[in-house]
Amino acid sequence: MHPAFSVIFFTVSSGAGFGLFTLLYLMDLFGLDGGLPVEQKLIAGILALVLVAAGLTSSMFHLANPKNAWRAFSRFRTSWLSREGVFAMAFYPFAIIYLGLTWLVLPELEVLRLMAGALATLLAWITLFSTGMIYGCLKTIRQWNSPLVPANYLALGHFSGALLLLAVASNGQVALTGYVTLVLALLVVAASLKAIYYFWIASPGTGSTIKTATGFTRGTVRLLDTGHTHGTFLTQEFGFQVARKFSLTLKTCVFLAGFVIPALILTVGGSAAITIYAAVLTALLGMVAERWLFFAEARHVVNLYHGAQHC
Amino acid sequence: MRLGLVIDLDVCVGCHACAIACKEWNASGTTAPLTDYQPYGAEPSGVWFNRIRSYEVGEYPNNKTINFPMSCMHCEDADCVTVCPTGASYKRAEDGIVLVDQNKCMGCNYCSWACPYGARELDRESGTMKKCTLCVDRIYDLQIPIEERQPACVLTCPAHARMFGDLDDPGSAVSSVVRERGGYQLMPELGYNPTNHYLPVRTAKPIPTENLGKPGFKDKIKGIANRIVKR
Ligand code: SF4
Numbered sequence: 001m002h003p004a005f006s007v008i009f010f011t012v013s014s015g016a017g018f019g020l021f022t023l024l025y026l027m028d029l030f031g032l033d034g035g036l037p038v039e040q041k042l043i044a045g046i047l048a049l050v051l052v053a054a055g056l057t058s059s060m061f062h063l064a065n066p067k068n069a070w071r072a073f074s075r076f077r078t079s080w081l082s083r084e085g086v087f088a089m090a091f092y093p094f095a096i097i098y099l100g101l102t103w104l105v106l107p108e109l110e111v112l113r114l115m116a117g118a119l120a121t122l123l124a125w126i127t128l129f130s131t132g133m134i135y136g137c138l139k140t141i142r143q144w145n146s147p148l149v150p151a152n153y154l155a156l157g158h159f160s161g162a163l164l165l166l167a168v169a170s171n172g173q174v175a176l177t178g179y180v181t182l183v184l185a186l187l188v189v190a191a192s193l194k195a196i197y198y199f200w201i202a203s204p205g206t207g208s209t210i211k212t213a214t215g216f217t218r219g220t221v222r223l224l225d226t227g228h229t230h231g232t233f234l235t236q237e238f239g240f241q242v243a244r245k246f247s248l249t250l251k252t253c254v255f256l257a258g259f260v261i262p263a264l265i266l267t268v269g270g271s272a273a274i275t276i277y278a279a280v281l282t283a284l285l286g287m288v289a290e291r292w293l294f295f296a297e298a299r300h301v302v303n304l305y306h307g308a309q310h311c
Numbered sequence: 312m313r314l315g316l317v318i319d320l321d322v323c324v325g326c327h328a329c330a331i332a333c334k335e336w337n338a339s340g341t342t343a344p345l346t347d348y349q350p351y352g353a354e355p356s357g358v359w360f361n362r363i364r365s366y367e368v369g370e371y372p373n374n375k376t377i378n379f380p381m382s383c384m385h386c387e388d389a390d391c392v393t394v395c396p397t398g399a400s401y402k403r404a405e406d407g408i409v410l411v412d413q414n415k416c417m418g419c420n421y422c423s424w425a426c427p428y429g430a431r432e433l434d435r436e437s438g439t440m441k442k443c444t445l446c447v448d449r450i451y452d453l454q455i456p457i458e459e460r461q462p463a464c465v466l467t468c469p470a471h472a473r474m475f476g477d478l479d480d481p482g483s484a485v486s487s488v489v490r491e492r493g494g495y496q497l498m499p500e501l502g503y504n505p506t507n508h509y510l511p512v513r514t515a516k517p518i519p520t521e522n523l524g525k526p527g528f529k530d531k532i533k534g535i536a537n538r539i540v541k542r
């Protein structure tokens with residue numbers, strides 16, 4: 001698949017935003033390390049909302065006819081893309097009530113605040129899952145049609161959210177051990193799931209081949225002529241291919257920048273704000289590389305008609 | 312009703328006439344235009360509903376070239392419709408034709424990702440998704456003679472490789488030819504249950520090219536004639 005920048009930014013940014021919000025709420029609820037000061041909670045909350053909004057706006061740039069974008073909320077009964085939009089929109093009012101009441105600090109409305117936060121968190125999880133399912137539900141792309149895809153979206157969203165929460169907490173005069181531990185725990189989960197995913201997609205399995213695509217199952221099948229002169233929508237959208245070597249290099253980068261280096265910085269680098277920022281930034285770069293590869297490595301079955309023997 | 316095409320791979324000669332006729336009709340049809348990019352430039356490209364590819368099957372000397380026209384299969388379980396967030400993509404209950412409402416489409420490309428057969432192409436100019444309409448604006452037209460109420464590609468095919476009809480009706484010509492000739496669907500494992508069917512190439516003895524033996528009397532006369540007549 002063609003790795004479009006707008007979609008890469010959309011998934012990374014809104015994933016981190018939703019992850020940050022859910023963790024902020026959980027940490028608030030259970031008072032990790034004595035809880036964050038109100039100011040830090042607000043910074044984290046607003047950052048989450050901005051990241052989600054930036055992601056959704058960026059996904060609009062992917063549309064060829066954005067004037068009809070409002071219609072995308074209408075088919076939530078069948079379409080994961082529609083569900084993603086509906087749940088993301090439903091998330092906002094609850095998240096805003098939660099943050100507003102956090103800001104006002106009204107003890108008599110504490111229950112309402114926590115309820116709104118809980119609902120927003122639930123919706124954030126459902127939205128993250130829906131984002132994963134946008135890709136996971138496609139039978140046409142073997143590398144995506146797997147439960148590992150929504151699992152990865154949830155794990156990576158929470159991991160990047162935890163990093164951002166740590167970054168916010170690091171200038172809040174609070175003990176950071178809990179936040180660092182949270183990052184490291186999510187890092188292990190996210191890295192393991194990603195490793196399983198890469199292992200899983202490495203072998204072609206028993207999917208469609210050029211033979212099932214054409215029905216010529218009795219002999220070898222070779223493409224003689226694609227029937228077009230200079231590329232089509234299909235070759236632009238689905239023809240993208242990464243070289244094996246390059247994808248291996250990039251996978252190493254995903255693991256080094258995304259997981260290994262941040263883990264090293266956070267365990268031995270001390271807790272100065274600047275080292276934490278360095279860890280967060282490296283990890284987020286790793287996440288962008290991960291997302292680029294997620295698209296670049298996906299092989300749509302239409303490539304079989306353009307001569308690929310399997311996808 | 313389940314309207315669709317049956318394509319006879321045994322007789323398709325790969326002339327692209329069906330694709331041209333399709334473009335000609337639909338460039339002014341319900342989802343018109345079918346924009347061309349650089350039609351006279353160095354890299355001509357554009358929107359087509361029907362594309363013909365050619366494959367070589369088997370190894371020499373038991374090989375064969377097969378021309379392979381493809382357009383929307385008007386699938387029974389069309390994921391392109393269910394994934395569409397705007398409701399622009401829909402499948403008609405009365406005849407199973409899958410269409411894109413050009414007034415609702417937001418050009419997100421998502422339906423094209425869900426289509427295994429490469430049947431959907433985004434028109435960069437209008438920003439909307441386009442695809443084969445099975446000439447819905449022609450097959451029901453009461454103003455034209457009844458025998459012309461067929462998709463443009465079917466009418467134009469010089470080899471009669473394309474048939475149009477109701478695949479739900481076991482008595483229709485398309486259903487019987489699918490039964491008789493072992494018509495099949497593409498990529499059945501994905502579960503889209505495409506309506507369009509393909510008739511396989513008939514098995515034929517390979518034409519011998521080696522060890523042909525001594526030429527007979529007829530061949531000798533032909534040889535002499537060939538030498539005398541200057542071309
Ligand atoms: S061929 Fe593609 S566009 Fe046509 S109905 Fe099937 S899935 Fe949809």
Ligand code: SF4
Nearest residue numbers: 395416417419420422
């Ligand atoms: S491109 Fe148009 S028809 Fe296709 S899924 Fe998006 S809105 Fe629906």
Ligand code: SF4
Nearest residue numbers: 323324326327329468
């Ligand atoms: S017009 Fe008929 S023979 Fe020519 S490419 Fe189309 S189906 Fe084949």
